[in-house]
Amino acid sequence: MMSFDLSIPGQLSLALLPELVLAVGAMLLLLIAAWGRESDARARTVGMLAIVLSLITMAIIVWMWLSGAKATPGIIAVDSFRWATDLVILIATIITIALGLDYARVEQLVSAETYVLVLLASAGMMLLTSARDLIMVFLGIELMSIAVYILAGVNRRSAKAAEASLKYFLLGAFSTGFLLYGIALIYGATGSTDLATIGTKVTGATIGSQPMLLAGIALLLVGFAFKVAAVPFHMWTPDVYEGAPTPITAYMAAAVKAAAFAALFRVWREAFPGALGSWHLALWWLAALTMVVGNIIALVQKNIKRMLAYSSIAHAGYLLVAVVANNQLGSAAFLFYVLAYTLATMGAFGVVIAVGEPGERHQQLSDFAGLWTVRPWLAAAMAVFMLALLGFPIAGGMGFFAKWYVLQAALDATHPETGLAVLLVLTSVLSAGYYLAVVMAMFMRPRSADAPALRPVRTPTFLVVYASAIILLFFGIFPGGFTGLARNSVPTITASAPSASPPTAVAGR
């Protein structure tokens, strides 16, 4: 049983051990990467070491989780919600790097720094998931985002990648302005940036007389909505996802979204439960619009990466339903959902990499036609991912339960969100139209005569794709253990909420 007193710097750094290991390790890798002439072999070495480093960090997290680490209320949280999301983020990191190793070979990219940047971005995400202070939220988001801006444009030969990077950067910086203004106004209204302290000041009774607080919450919500790509703040998503290198796209779709959602959950659960009446309307509409628009626009997409981009928007909508539910079940549903979604989405992008040709060609739906006849296992894995995203039981593995829990959370809310639940089910019925289009193309269309011969699937992609599919299927049949874990990972998020512990005196003085 570890317990940290976060007001002591030494103990604070111990509580941040995983982040420290990851960041310091990344810096060491940077030294290796920068040492001497850059070569393909060196880049691969760095990539491998980055995977090892992520695994070490995961081991540390698991160790700290198992040893029941606790902490006094402070600037960061030490709870299982953090550990759980960190693990998801690190899984996404490992998948990204593994896919990146293959991708670099296909596209003939040599950039060892890419892997270091991925690690540093992940460190930023992990800080974000642990942040219990709005300034930490801001810095975590920025660390993550700036690294991802760079990663999107890391393929210097590609004009599309540069454009994706620019669009993401400009709009991201723009949204950061709103986020920061929101933080400023919340600070101005409550005199603190500490979530628990804010939570004590934000009560349903006084919220009406605090317009500054309301405006602050609104702008903070805008900042988060941009990061999770909620409609109407989603418009960068398809362009950036299409233009960015595919492993980075997968990283954005999974890890960035997971981290931003984790922060959104924590902030909303710890700081603003008292303002439910104020934010409910806006979040409700965000969730509804995101589900509807994301799903409908996805129907007409022919480029797989764009289709998956709209799909990721739609899934952000489903997750927003869990935010609106604003209960413990919602947070548990989020953890389950985000793992299922991460595996399915990243696996799908892995298949896209395996099917694609150098120069990011052959990413149209038609290029998947008849995949079953040439790569049956790849097609089967892709079918699992599509069905998981669709939320189909058994064959879609965890995807079904993911949606199920979100629905449950929505109906379990204090005021059951029946409307959103119905909308969720309806829009996911709609989503069959585009997910099944992929399945149909793979299994029921002949391979076009001029389709290029597929490259052999390389080991990292192979491992990533099949491991994801197997995990999805396994937890789809036996979700029990994992859901228990997810549910138990929730309560501590509110352990430091106003009623449970006195406001901390750490911040804002």
Add this chain to the structure above:
Amino acid sequence: MPNGFVYEFLFYLFGLTAIVSAAIFVTRRNAVAAALWLVNTMFCLAALYIMMDAQFVGAIQVLVYAGAIMVVFLFVVMLLNLGLPPSVADIKSKGARIIALVAGLAMLAELLVLARQKLPAELPWLPRETSVTTPITEPLFRTYLLPFEITSVLLLVAIVGAVVLAKRRS
């Protein structure tokens, strides 16, 4: 020192100058001119900071923002040779500008509810003999030590990123 007529006059003067400079900055067709007007805004802001008992931040504002960041901007503008031809202005059409202005005014109107917020009383001014850095050091290196360290990682990422992106195409 504060709260005399001169103080208030100067406060409004700097504030309005900042706003007017910003407005001019937004409307200049020439990128170099625009950047210089933005520098002017930042100087005015620095003055406001100092007048609000944040002398250290005011100094940083001049050094870092107006001095370093804006110089880099100007440098890039010059490097890409964007300063000169005003004929190919990159500003949008008049209609677009008017609609943007309307949106801006709407946003301002929504933000004006802030005026209804009751704020606590202002803190007393620091005694004149205090060093201007003292009030900042305590929170910066104690309470916010962790965020402070994170900014160092952030800058490292920025450096690596700039190098990666600006390298010649292989």
Add this chain to the structure above:
Amino acid sequence: MHPLAGSIAELVWLLPILPLIGFVINGAISLFTSFHAGPADPSAAHGEHDVAHAGHEAPDTHDEHAAPKRAPLHAIVTIVGPLVLLLAFGLGVAIFVAMPSHMATPFVKTFFAWMPVGTDLPIHWAFQVDQLSVMMVLFVTGVSALIHIFSVGYMGDDPGYARYFAFLNLFVAFMLVLVLGASYPVMFVGWEGVGLVSYLLIGFWFNDKANADAGTKAFIVNRIGDFGFLIAMFLIWSNVGTLDFSGVAAGVGSLPAGGPLLTTICLFMLLACTGKSAQIPLYVWLPDAMAGPTPVSALIHAATMVTAGVYLVARSSFLFSLSPVACLTVAVIGAVTALFAATIGLKQWDIKKLLAYSTVSKIGYMFIGVGVGAYVAGLFHVITHSFFKALLFLGAGSVIFGMHAAYHHTHSTEDAQDMRNMGGLRAYMPLTFVMMWIATLAISGIPIFAGFFSKDEILGSVIARAADSTLADVHWLGIPGSAVLYAVYVLALAGAFLTALYMTRMMLYTFHGPNRTGVEEQAHLHEAPPLLTFPVVVLGVLSVLGGIINLPAFLHLPAGWTGALDQWLAPVVGDATLHVTHGVAAETPHEVALVGLAIVVAIAGIVTAFVKLKPAALVPKRDAQPATGFERVLENKYYVDELYDRTVVTPVVAVSRSFLWKGIDAGLIDGVLVNGSAWFMRGLARSGSWLQTGQVGAYAWAIVIGVLAVLGAFTLR
């Protein structure tokens, strides 16, 4: 201690596992052996699709008369595929035998905690062995085993032989999960699973685009139904707090009987049923689904999966019986569908399409049965229908097999499924001829055949409920319940007349009169091989004798002969039935007269067909004139597909394309550009060129509009 504990019923988990093993073995074989796409199959939809013609004229598939190359490891597949089903059937019989004659409570075998719901009521992966599920298991495995055997002969030359059996096994596995599941979620897994596999099987010959589209259509329509299922489940969960059948049955009493909540739950469930069981308004997928291999149609689209909706209503009888309005809706939908599909069936030329509409119509009858609370009658009809409809499909398969073989020999590209190309087949396929007549008499409701008893029980129940039941007491859309029920009876009777008519028409055009296949082809027409005829004969016997399981009381047979199924299912649906009938065993007034009327109607249908239809005057398909007037409407299935296309599919695509995608993503102005007039386009294009997509500026605008909206939602209140 439950009487079944420790008995062979403990092995209930093996039931779905056995076909699953078959799936794994056959699937592995199909994956690891060489893979060729393409139909080498008799009934791959010809004639209707030009695409198919092109495929059939390809030299590599059809120019060889030598014995076709068989798929690798053919023998293993042949053994494994049907064997697992026979084993499962055997196990089902063993469980049936082990069950005591009166078992008041179901035997629930829990395997593991599957879905922790909330904190205290986890949903287990559990199977329920009771009278209803055992009945379903017996007929699902039994009929499936026969169809598997038929498939060995029918699909033997198909290159996808192993894949076909893998899918077929998987289908049965899911179907068994569906009927054995002890809670709604477990049932839902089977429910979704059979949908998925049927999608794969319909699109089995996937190089024909129409087939793939039919599969997709089936899947998406089914998803709409699944939406209803999910919503119903959540409503139950949030109001009763559990999803186990036993738990819901116990807890549902606390809800207001007949209240809006129960009705809503039942109606959403009904939506699910209409999707799976192809009822109005979601029936459109079933006729198209005939694109798959014929045995698949027999198994999935006649005998098992499509009856899942009836099973769901019967399984949820504790819910439906409490909501008379929902019950009446079920009955009305069933009656309207029964008549509607029968009229369409009247004018179909494709023998499989005709049988498809016949199926839709017959399931309508089952819905009437379970709708009026005569659950046993509905389930009885499910069983007898599975016998004679599987028989009809397999018989039709034999016919198509023979026709195709004949056309194959002469390299003709005529349609092997069009009845106008048949005629006089009785001379060539005498056994099939006899069997098909048996099935026709059974489906028409001629006494002693199985269909007669089950259909008359349904019709009788309608009259009984109209006289006295909770259904008769309520108003449905402002109409008194009893009036609704009498209307249902009239519709059903009309449907019975049409059934006899169109089935006899099919027989006349297929087997009677002169042969229209072609002079050359006649030499090659002959009876199907024994592997195909054996299951047909078994089903023929069942179609004759199937009625024995629930003979009506008015026959005054010795005790134990009548109402066997009634007594068997009483522990499951008895309470619900009694609830509908005010707690007294229903007695049908004037029962003998009603039965007589039904017989007269059926015979009238057959006689009308014989009198009115002149098979001798029929011309082969290629010489046929297009139909006119109402006939054409019927031939085009009331243009429902077109209507759906125009009213649902096109607008959705249009909304998606022009409004949401282009409107929001590509810019409002541009969306108008495409759809509006050219003048409007150019005018707006100039003023609105700033909102071009791909432009960061446009995206920033979207963000600002979002900010204004969100900020407004927070502060302007």
Add this chain to the structure above:
Amino acid sequence: MVPEALFFSAILFVIGVVGVLTRRNAIIIFMCVELMLNAVNLSFIGFSRLYGASGQVFVIFVMSVAAAEAAVGLAIIIAIFRHHETVDLKNINLLKGWCSNCPWPNRVECIRLPAPSPSWCGCCRYCR
């Protein structure tokens, strides 16, 4: 003077937003974002008059973030300039929902066909 500072701050922020909406030059848009950050800084300084020096600390963090963003952003802009010889966003839209050859979006995607027949897919009239 705190309310006045907040008022100035809001106006400056909105001017930055309007700038982002009206400009097409990537660098100027970025400068407008910097203006927005500066406006927020003014608010922070104002609040530090009410709650103590932590507001000033936040400003320092924001400045470092702005510096980092500037470094990365300008590098990205230079990379764009290398590809397009311009930083006018009007000319930078390879990425959109449809074929770059299409004058307007009536198709989802036009595809360049592979080598033997180097033409556009012909999925719309502009690709033929």
